[in-house]
Amino acid sequence: MPQDTPRPVLRMGVLGCADIAVRRILPALVEHPSVRLVAVASRDRARSERIAARFGCSAVTGYRTLLAREDIDAVYVPLPPGMHHEWVAHALTAGKHVLVEKPLSTTYAQSAELVAMAARLDLALTENFMFLHHSQHAAVRAMVGEIGELRVFSSSFGVPPPDPGSFRHDAALGGGALLDVGVYPLRAAQLHLAGELDVLGACLMVDEATGVDVAGSALLSTATGVTAQLDFGFQHSYRSVYALWGSRGRLTVPRSFTPPREHRPVVSVEQQDRLTEVTLPADHQVGNALDAFAGAALSGTGRAALGEALLRQALLVEQVRKAARVVSR
Incomplete structure (x- = not known):
């Protein structure tokens, strides 16, 4: 045989x-x-x-x-x-x-x-x-029709302050909140919004003692006017979420970036007079x-597609940095 x-x-x-x-x-x-x-x-x-x-x-x-x-x-x-x-x-x-x-x-x-x-x-x-490899995001894309025409994407990713000795506080090692946690909402916006994204404005809060950004926000837009409102930082209580707001409702995805392997995601669908919670299967995004x-x-x-995604992400991060108003603290 x-x-x-x-x-x-x-x-x-x-x-x-x-x-x-x-x-x-x-x-x-x-x-x-x-x-x-x-x-x-x-x-x-x-x-x-x-x-x-x-x-x-x-x-x-x-x-x-x-x-x-x-x-x-x-x-x-x-x-x-x-x-x-x-x-x-x-x-x-x-x-x-x-x-x-x-x-x-x-x-x-x-x-x-x-x-x-x-x-x-x-x-x-x-x-x-x-997070891109967790099945919850494909499930969310399949549900978008329930909220009508998409108007706004929003996302926040924040974590408590890292250890003082962490590279995240060292500019020479590429520290800072934008490169550490800000890249997640930016990548999620690309996942759900079609076409290229323009950076309309941004703000970065920089720690004077270390010279690295510790928090920030960005406002993006598609060519058709759908906006993305993004917030990030490591001076925060933990928050990992994104939402899609449409003409007939809103989809909210908690634990969107770091769900544990055994976690069953619960997606909220808010409509005019109804709130529906959809429980999705657990998934192993690391293994995926x-x-x-x-x-x-x-x-x-x-x-080739991997390379295109890498460049699109890198360009968007750089555009946010260039557009940002810097505030010292």
């Missing part, structure tokens, strides 16, 4: 032992059927050995050492944003597919350079916007994001 064809597996390494890698990505890598976690690298030998022992892979000291390994096809990069351009470029040059934490880089020019490099080398390159990345790396499909 014919034997089953072995399922292709993407051999992955991790550059850095950031908290998000340890809490969310490494556990998903270990259990994913299309991925094999090969090695974890850190500049601190003891740290890489501790993390590697926990997840059953090799420990590597130094990022270049990991990139030189021939038993690795792709890397996940959870380094601070200010380090992304350098190490994504090194990874691509070494022939590795790259999954990088958002944002891809701190400027549009750097992002464009990396996207062009990935295309030239025929490698998959994508930002790890895990790895599915998408592994598929792009192993099959080569969808890579």
Whole structure:
């Protein structure tokens, strides 16, 4: 009898032992059927050995050492944003597919350079916007007809102040609320609004002590006049939500960016004299994001679309920064 064809597996390494890698990505890598976690690298030998022992892979000291390994096809990069351009470029040059934490880089020019490099080398390159891969957003798009013609998209993502020693307070490492949490509402607006978005105005509140923005807002518009009202920051109580407001009602999606794996999303549909709450299935957005990345790396499909999305996001972030009124605190 014919034997089953072995399922292709993407051999992955991790550059850095950031908290998000340890809490969310490494556990998903270990259990994913299309991925094999090969090695974890850190500049601190003891740290890489501790993390590697926990997840059953090799420990590597130094990022270049990991990139030189021939038993690795792709890397996940959870380094601070200010380090992304350098190490994504090194990874691509070494022939590795790259999954990088958002944002891809701190400027549009750097992002464009990396996207062009990935295309030239025929490698998959994508930002790890895990929320895009949760099934609740497709369900919401299917429900939009219930609220009539869309008028306004709104979204907020705020978190309590990070630890004072976090890279989020360091401008040289690409810190700041816009690049940390502001990119989520911006990406969500692109998910639900058709066409290019113009930045009508923005405001960034900058901490004088650190020089980084800690909060902000932006007002965007489509060519047809649908507006997007976005707020973000890390001087806030936790809030993760977006809403679509139409001519006949409003759809609200709480826990929109970071729903736990077991969480069953509840979408509110407000109409003239009726409130309906729709409970959706739980979903594993981390695993789904790895599915998408592994598929792009192993099959080569969808890579051009990935590059287009990266550039659109990077340009929008840069336009918000350029348009922003800066207020010191």
